[in-house]
Amino acid sequence: MKLIAIGDTAPNFSLEDNHEQFINLSNYRGKNILLSWHPLAWTPICTDQMRSLENNWDKFQKLNTIPFGISVDAQPSKKVWATALVLEHLNILADFWPHGKVTQDYGLFVEKDGTSQRANVLIDENGIVKWVKVYPPNQLPDINEVFQILSNMRLAVK
Template identity: 80%
Template sequence: MKLITAGDPAPNFSLEDNHNKIVNLSDYRGRNILLSWHPLAWTPVCTDQMRALENNWDNFQKLNTIPFGMSVDAQPSKKVWADALALENLSILADFWPHGKVAQDYGIFMEKDGTSERANILIDENGIVKWVKVYPAAQLPDINEIFKVLSSMQLAVR
């Protein structure tokens, strides 16, 4: 299983979110996409990671970007967790069955633990991976780092 890299086409997927909707990656062509992977719901760093996405929703919209929270948790767990976090805008997707299939496609599934890595993957408007960063499990990703990369992507398009 090889980690996806910048320049690769983003593998398409269809996953259920916390709003009981099926999200197809291919439906978002024309928008940048952030796949923000966390190992498991209900843990402190994962909670802070998802709240940072929700709290910065408007900033993502200004950069033509849709963030998605991603993990291998089951959809019912994602729904209850999102409700507990009062997530109104953010969709968090369940890569539960086949277990971790999307994480495997992106090269971030940890077979030994049955979870994904903590990672951020930015996909451009044409479905091409532009940036990948894997973080130590205990490290909260820096939201400002993501905005810097998105801003540079915007400048490259002009």
């Protein structure tokens, strides 16, 4: 299982979200996409990671970017967790069955734990991977780093 690389075409997927809707990556061409993997719902750092995305929703919108949380948890768990976190905008995706298939496609599956790594993957408006960062499991991703990369992507397009 090889980690997805900058310049790769992002593998398409269709995953159920916390609203019981299927999200197809290919439907978001024309937007930048942040896929923010968290190992498991209901854990403190994962909670902070998803709240960070929700709390910065407007800033993402100004940068033509849709953030998605994603993990291998089942959809019913994602739905209840999103309600508990009061996520009004953020969709969190369940890569449950086949277990971790999308996570595996992106090279982020941790076989021995049956979870994902903690990671951020930025995909541009054309579906090309522009940035990948894997974090230690106990480290909260720096949201400002994500915004810096998005700003650099924006400048590169102009």
